[in-house]
Amino acid sequence: MLYTTQMDAAKKGIFTKQMEDVIRDEQISKEELMEKIATGKIVIPANKNHKNLRGIAVGEGTKTKVNVNLGVSEDKCDPNAELEKAQTAVKYKADAIMDLSTFGDTAKHRRRLVEEIPVMIGTVPMYDAVAKYGKNIKDMTEEDLFRVVEEHAKDGIDFLTIHAGFNRVAAERVDNNPRLTHIVSRGGSILYEWMKLNDKENPFYEHYDRLLDICEKYDVTLSLGDGLRPGSIKDSTDAPQIQELIILGELTKRAWKRNVQVMIEGPGHVPLNEIVTNMQIQKKLCHGAPFYILGPIVTDVAPGYDHITSAIGGTLAAANGADFLCYVTPAEHLRLPDLADMKEGLMASRIAAHAADIAKGVKGAIEWDHKMSEARGNLDWKTMFDLAIDPEKAREYRASSMPIDGEVCTMCGDLCPIKRTKKDA
Secondary structure, eight states: OOOSSHHHHHHTTOOOHHHHHHHHHSSOOHHHHHHHHHTTSEEOOOOTTOTTOOOOOEETTSOOEEEEEEOOOSSSOOHHHHHHHHHHHHHTTOSEEEEOOOSSOHHHHHHHHHHHOOSEEEEOHHHHHHHHHOOOGGGOOHHHHHHHHHHHHHTTOSEEEEOTTOOHHHHHHHHHSOOSSOOOOHHHHHHHHHHHHHTOOOHHHHTHHHHHHHHHHHTOEEEEOOTTOOSSGGGTTOHHHHHHHHHHHHHHHHHHHTTOOEEEEEOSBOOGGGHHHHHHHHHHHTTTOOEEEEOOBOOSSOTTOHHHHHHHHHHHHHHTTOOEEEOOOTTTTTSOOOHHHHHHHHHHHHHHHHHHHHHTTOTTHHHHHHHHHHHHHTTOHHHHHHHSSSHHHHHHHHHHSOOSSTTSOTTTGGGOHHHHHHHHO
């Protein structure tokens, strides 16, 4: 029996290779997985042309996933360095890679990623349209935009960020509700400029069925972008953000009718006291579709430490329904991240994701912690290192300050409470 997409397969009772991958990685039954894919609560981004892909599930009841952004720019154009980042990110257990390249031979770089990277890969075709055609924003045509979308899909990209919900109604909300940081989404700002200069509707909204045709053909998961995400905590949960979210909910139902998988992208910068509300609104308005969020960053005053501000927000968000965290690095707002920044950001987001999985009771999550606690209780250093989320860093810290008594550490030494209570037991 043939199928067009993972959602179509689930509705027809077909258990795909990618679903088999998920079953091996998650504590979820075959029946539950297929039911949630069929109803849009779980997605498996899996382009038919990404041949070496390992299926990874995003959504309800599965582990919170983490994405790593990378890509070249005009000021920092080194595709080999970005490929190394991607390979290193996979080594450190990133679940997804997004290529946000905006300069140079983007197609060649994108195809290398698809050929070499076994986890799901995403892109934002709007960025590439600017790089590819070298036109003024006003002069880009609807055909230009859809041609780039199809090229990315044909190349094997598993999920595409498309700002289809940023229509003229949403743009009016921005105009009528002044913000401190206006529009901080690159894709959103390009579309806003295009709509204003041409006095036309967003092509991805106006011709949404054409977009769905492409996604269905290649089984591309549509990551509905938040062009109006807040870029400051002052702008959080405002009228433009909610207006776009309402439209995204409507577009989600239209995609599901075509068996196109959907994720919803979310904020941005959100103060801690508004995060739970944001998660509830999104899940309600978008009918339980998986939620993919940047951070959220909970304070605007920590450049250089935004991997921490986002991990704080990401933990609370994921504990209350977010399914997919886009990492934020220490370089956020400052520069293109380097390899070390990438690792710091990835680890911060992985910690946030795991802490949230414990809080929301994802099956098997807390057992990892119990095993670590048992190893600590036994002063079993090898097992502690093996279980660590970053074994390399744990070993480096230990080796940099070895105690006289190799059983303990230099923090407590002979006063180690675990050793002393073990001895007394």
